[in-house]
Amino acid sequence: MRKSLVWMTGCLGFALMVPLAMANAWNMPVGVTDVSREIHSLHMIIFWICVVIGVVVFGVMFYSLFRFRRSQGAKASNFHENTTVEVIWTAVPLLILVGMAIPATATLKKMYDASDAELDIMITGQQWRWRYEYLGEDVAFNSNMSTPRAQIQGDEPRGEHYLLEVDEPLVLPVNRKVRFLMTADDVIHSWWVPDLAVKQDTIPGFINENWVRINEPGIYRGQCTELCGMDHGFMPIVVEALEEEEFDAWLAERKEAAEQEAMGVDREWELEELMERGEAVYGSICASCHQAEGQGAPPAFPALADNQQLIDDLDWHLDKILNGVSGSAMPAFRGTLNPVEIAAVTTWTRNAWGNDTGDAVQPAEIAERLSD
Amino acid sequence: MWGVIKSVLAAFFGVQRERQRQEDFENGSPVAFIIVGVVLAVVLVVVVALVAVQASR
Incomplete structure (x- = not known):
């Protein structure tokens, strides 16, 4: 009996250690928006529910295999059906699923509510770049990958942000609700920035909506995540989140530059x-x-x-x-x-x-x- | 009638007593089970829809 206890504790400890060791290095990011934090905590809650279920189910199974093995004289009992047990093992998963669905649906509702945005940005995927238009502001530009071809071909050492750097980042303000209207010119692309918890397909002929309200200034990187042709890997996304005053100054500057260009x-x-x-x-x-x-x-x-x-x-x-x-x-x-x-x-x-x-x-x- | 409803509900849940199952199969026609099944399926959809509408208020 004592031996089996040691076994059980060992198995349990191992089952808990693996996810803990992996959690920080490979887990999804917490992100920098309220929604991304909610998604992360949902992910962790559901992850731990799965861990507990896994430990309990496999614990009982391994314990039974070990404790009631044939060499110890265990004899199988032959019976058919046990309504009580069947009801329990049907009801328990039902309750767990409903319990997970309620907070998940609440978060989904928030993610889909793009109303009352203070800034609208049209995001267009193209083979192989992103185009950003600040609607109503006369500011629009293409955002191309800036990693030199020599690095891609291996003639130069790779830079720090290899394949995750662009000539002109999407500049956004913090603390303001920004709505994205997302489409594509040619094939389906997908605009994905993990720290913003936005991963949205951009589809020719359709306009998808999404939104962010960023809490912290910083640079957030992402990639196209829908295989879109030869240079699919070479159309990264860089979002630069600025303090509100800095953003307003940037936008004014860009507007003036656009006017200059128009005069040219x-x-x-x-x-x-x-x-x-x-x-x-x-x-x-x-x-x-x-x-x-x-x-x-x-x-x-x-x-x-x-x-x-x-x-x-x-x-x-x-x-x-x-x-x-x-x-x-x-x-x-x-x-x-x-x-x-x-x-x-x-x-x-x-x-x-x-x-x-x-x-x-x-x-x-x-x-x-x-x-x- | 109550027996048919109980059996259909048990089928929705996915658990049924063996004794009850055998009784169901002795009572000839399946028509009553089909009708009750369709009606209860509609009821289930309406209930879920109402809960969803209420919850999203």
Whole structure:
């Protein structure tokens, strides 16, 4: 008897130790919103319920196996049905399930209540970047991964935030309810930031809602979590949560920059200016498919360098950039790039890598085409 | 009638006495069980819906 007790305690101790040891290192994060904290505590409550059930059920089973073994002369009793026991083992799980469902449903209700938001942000998934639009604020930008290709190809050592860094993070205020309206341009993506407890599919033609109210300023990282094509692993999410005043200052600055950019449409641009801007746009938007040297990756992604049709036909070239190519991976950029960016990147691709057309495509020309 | 209701409720719960089960199978027609079963299923759905509506107030 004493021996079996030692056994039992040993098994119990082991069963408890494993989850405790794993809890901190591999557990889901507590996060930085009220909802994420609730989800975490639900997760822990249900986890411990499972641990207790597991220990009790397997404890009884192993104890019975050991205590009533045949070598000790145990004899099986043969009987059929015991209504009382059956009622108990049906009712107990029922009560446990209802007990778990009540707090879980209460949290779900909170998660779905996106009403009374102070800021609306449209999040659009694209192959392979995120686009953020601050609705009603005239601020919108693309957020591209900024990890250098050399790190991905193993030519350079990996940085601290390898594959989890972007050129422009989504900037949010703390202590304000922010509503996300989420969709996609091409295929299904999913916007996931563990610390915000938001994991929402973005689906072409649908708008999903979600919301956060962040409690602590900081940088929170996430990834696309719906397999969306070749560069699925290369469209991370970075959220920068700022104090309210800092956020307001940032937004005002961005609005002013957007106005400046809009004014830039009307003036005449020099070829060098366009080339400089165009190289940057190409690097963040086009290079993932058409490659850094414009060589493409045929047949999926045609070469731009030495592309005779592109060199000969500006109209054709612009049509591809503005309207995309249906049935291919080439999206329409009329909605996601502004006239200056489109003019610049068109100029760049018409003059880089020996294309040498000498064309300086003016933003005003693009704006006119866009208004048609 | 009460016996049929009790048997259907036992089936909903998933536990039935062997003696009761044998009695049920001696009483010829299954029609009464089917009708009571459908009616009680509707009642169950209505009750769950009412509880859900009440709880979400």
